[in-house]
Amino acid sequence: MSGYYNMLGPNGKIKEALYYVLQSDETVQCMLCPHKCVLEEGRTGLCGTRRCEKIKSKKPRLYSLNYERITKTALEPIEKHGLCEFHKGSNVLTLGSFGCNLKCSFCENHEISQNLADNRTVTSDEAIEMIDSFKDENNIGIAFAYNEPLVSYEYILEVSKKLKEKSKDKKIVLVTNGFINEEPLKELLPYIDALNIDLKGDEIFYAYICKGILQPVLNTIRISIEMGCHVEITIPLIEGENTSLDSVKLIRDYLKSIDSNIPLHITRCVPNYKMDKEATSIEEMRKVYKEFKNDLNKVYIGNVTEYEMKYIKS
Template structure:
């Protein structure tokens, strides 16, 4: 369904989109980088309003969110389009193409959410949800108006301008933001974007909602210990309690590098732990991804795959009463 883009600037016969830092200047009938925003009859529109390409019920740990509503499920939905062109994209079928979709209104979501067992709310995920901005913003507002206790989660690359982000954040409870790497060279070469806007998004979101960060460590690209150190130091400068997920890369889409060595990821985790209280490993079986108290070492959350047992209440360690950045 077509809808008018909320943030744009008219430039004579062209329209400049203001949703993300690309700030695409779009001609009639042409598309921006995201392949979602175009100009029809002189008006800048998004073509994916309410159009759902993928949906499912996931453990919230799969987002990944380890410190927000552990052991709960969440309705996960996505559309199509993305403002990055990552060579390793896991969901390129929907991020870089236009798949078949089904229209789902905000009212439909509000009806579906409470029918799902052990469900805390909805996650906008799979493709880049900021490129679903108009729908996500409308739906999130209506969901919160219907029941403020329903969780709204966003899994994003963080490549969004300040004004649209600030309009959305009052309705968002938690975000997992991809920090792809820590150099502009990597962002330019592999992702078709720039680093600094993502760093700014992380800073802004930390002031408004629960935040966790994911970095995919790609072999021979961004898997050096120095880069892991820089990523951890940046996150710690924002909030040392932000959980970091270091995920293993596997060849996918246009990227043919060998799968990242597990030893390399473990080394990166140990380096990041020098600066952050909670660092986890993703896409690797058999690793210890439990959550422990950063003060006394007590087991707070036990994870076996996506089977989760919680041993904490009210955000404090049951043993030493240390305050922990976990929302139950």
Template sequence: MKKEAMFFHPEEGKIRCVLCPHYCLIAKGNVGFCGVRQCGQSGDELKLFTLNYGEITSISLDPIIKKPLYHFHPRDNILSVGSFGCNFKCSFCQNYSISQHRAESRYVPTGEMADISLRNTDSIGLAFTYNEPSIWYEYVYDVAGEIKRRDGEHKIVLVTNGYINEEPLKKLLPYVDAMNIDLKGDGEFYKSICLGKLEPVMNTIRAANGEGCHIEVTTLLIPGENNSHETLDRLGDFLASVDRDIVLHVSRFFPRYRMKKPATGMEDLKKAYQQLRKKLTNVYVGNVSEEEKSYIMKQ
């Protein structure tokens, strides 16, 4: 559904989107970097419209530990929904069919989505995941607000790349109980592989943690890209400066989408785990079998 967006202003006969740090300047009829925010005419004015409002591509009841969230109601399930679009272009994307393409979707109005979540007795809440929820902002904000008005104990979770500006983030955070935020690598990694910047993601982690939102962080460990000793040192030092007890998930990479590198080796995962455990209290490994996990995490 097409709906007027939030966080934009006119500039030079175009529209400047200020939702995320790309700050796209969009001409009439065009979309921004995320592919879902379009400049269009409304009466005599140019405005910004969101194209994925209420458009659901995926819905599933998942164990919350799959988000992954290990220290937030880990024995429970959560209803999970996603749309399409993303404000990164990661060549290793695990969900590229909905993040990098306009997938088939079904429109679900705000009230109906809130009803579906609140009536699901097997779930503790609603997780916005699968694609990037921040560029689905208006729907996430409306649904989360509606749910919290009806039941303040119903949980709202975001699984996000953290690439969002401070004002929209702070407007949304009062409705959000927990977030899993990707911390993908160093500045060069973000620039060359994600086509973004590191600093805004670090700002999101700081801000969300400072507002009392439960935070867990995920780093997908890619051989030769973000697994050097120096890179992991910087990531560990940054997270420790926010909160030494913050939960970090170090996940194994498998070839996906356009990145065909070999899967992360067990020894690389073990070295990363041991290095980061010196800086952080809670480090876990993901995308591995229980046997592999035991080997890696054995002290």
């Protein structure tokens, strides 16, 4: 994420980040996600949203650059967020910010996940008021999506706490890559009702295509279910990258070991951004679908026509 970003909001507000440690008089280490970036003054983490500065202090501190910064808002059907078994038929107010702690070369939302996108200030109180403005449109609450929500950790935690204090029946949803450390995850999850978590591929896929690590994502899936959240999984299928039998079996066996009834969405991917590939073939989708259906009970298919779906399931 390039370009200088003014840390001060319109009201001169800045937000010190949670989950970091002071390493020396010159560096801090972010502890939010598994990258654990070590940052000197003026440097920003891999996510593009957390920066080390000395502000009214001789020692460096870590600050959130996207606190209260929103790039996109919309009222969306809950199914659009990969949640087919959570309050089906309802809508959810959806907010997106900017930044991501993975660097997927096929990212469909790279304009806001990998760049400093135009944004406006929406305070936590204003976000909750926006929910009320859609109360007559079958709106169940608020979803954080579009970019990676977990890099807006401080804002999401604040909004979620306030919303649950005001209306316990309102829902908080995350559409996330699940790439977060265990301690901050466990602090956040008591306020989260549902998650759609991307499970993108095997260890090699994460290392070379996403610049990340698989195991923390697997941990997030397990912990979220153990803590009582509704979880659905999405796999963006890219032919020749994460559709091999070994990769499919790894994901299938892990999900089966937790619960064979976890809803799984396999989505036909049309890569863009830095990946120049054709859309995944229907034959490849059919092959992968049949492998998952061997051991998982709830496999959904996305981004295909009705005719293609019938063929995949045949």
